[in-house]
Amino acid sequence: MAASTFTASERRRIIWLAGVLPVVIAAVGVALVVSWIPQLPEPLAIHWDGGGQPDGFGSIWGLLAIPGLVVPGFAVVLSASALFADNGARPRLLTGVSVGLAALLAVGTTASVALQRGLENAQDAPSLNPWMLAGVGAAVVLGVPAALLAPRARPTALEDPDAPPTMELAADERVLFTRSTGIRAAVGWGVGGGIVVLYAISIAGVVTSGGSSSGLAWLVATAALMLLVLTASFWWRVRLTGAGLRVSSVLGLPRFSVPTREIVEARVVQVAALAQYGGWGLRGGPGRRTGVILRSGEALEVQRRSGRTLVVTVGDATTAAALLNGLVERDAPAPAADDGAP
């Protein structure tokens, strides 16, 4: 990860709240249920219909999987998501959900077993409905404070605190900035090699099992298409002239063209590919951002008059941003042309 949005103590807090606390809650439920095993009917009621009548029966072990496996699984996924979240209150939401879910499921399972202690026949189990309501209550009572205790994420787009870079251009000065950008070679070889190997195995499988030739043709065609799409996603060119900015894949498409007059301002930002854009390639990002995200690190961010923002991870972004701002300033209409009220 390039930039983590949390300090070490905030990270610990997320792990304790979203990861450990739910497991502790579930463990209490598991311990209670296990201690009651000798007093339980066999089979056990494990499902109730809407009217509160038991309508599903099974063994205790399936029931124990809920607090024993489902809750810890969710705790791992949700706390990991909270750690990588980069969007304001999202880590708090994820923490609250993790704790609340654990409380709901632990109360639900524990209560459903508690109701059947000492029963000869699970058919006689009373309704679970009041306890499910209690579970929801427990989820709120534990989940909300946990969410409030969790830290908020700070945006990792550490915007340049200084004024955006700019360069002064003569009235008739002509300019060209070009730079290619792409995913890191190791990532490219890894992804490309992986696909080639996968398809080689599939094709070998089709051939050795005497598969149809049309199936083979399909495989080869989809492999070629896949490599084409990956090429277009992972290798791009940035080109900046007096007319404006053009960001296009090495295949020519997809392509973004932003005329100078549509640009408010260009900036250099630091991008965290996974945390902010969820991966690499052509990506949507926070705040109406369109990202050509090929690696974590420096990126050119162009704010458009439409309110949209284009972000492209490219080297020498400071030069590109300065040039764009220089062009925007040079093209700006004289102040007098600005005050035409409708």
Add this chain to the structure above:
Amino acid sequence: MLIRVDPGSPVPLFEQLAAAVRGEVLRGALTPGERLPSARDLAATLEINVHTVLHAYQLLRDEGLVDLRRGRGAVVTDRAHEYADFAGALPALVAVAKRLNLSPAALAALIREAY
């Protein structure tokens, strides 16, 4: 790679163009093996004559900084690495000239004299 040319400057366009390429090599923005834009593309983008671009590319070829090959265009040579030796010396020289209020032309003249 950033190229800037100003038709309003007294310096001939082909020299501005060659200087811009040298500057990008010094800055490390152009590295050996990298291909410069085709003369036709560059001429169209900068709205200058294609012969002006070719003139600049030939100047750079004579200097050994680019290779001109039919069909491959202008490619930066390994000499780009050696240009890095300037990276420290030039800013120091310019700093002294600025302190003494010397114009770029005066500094260039001093260098020519010393050569």
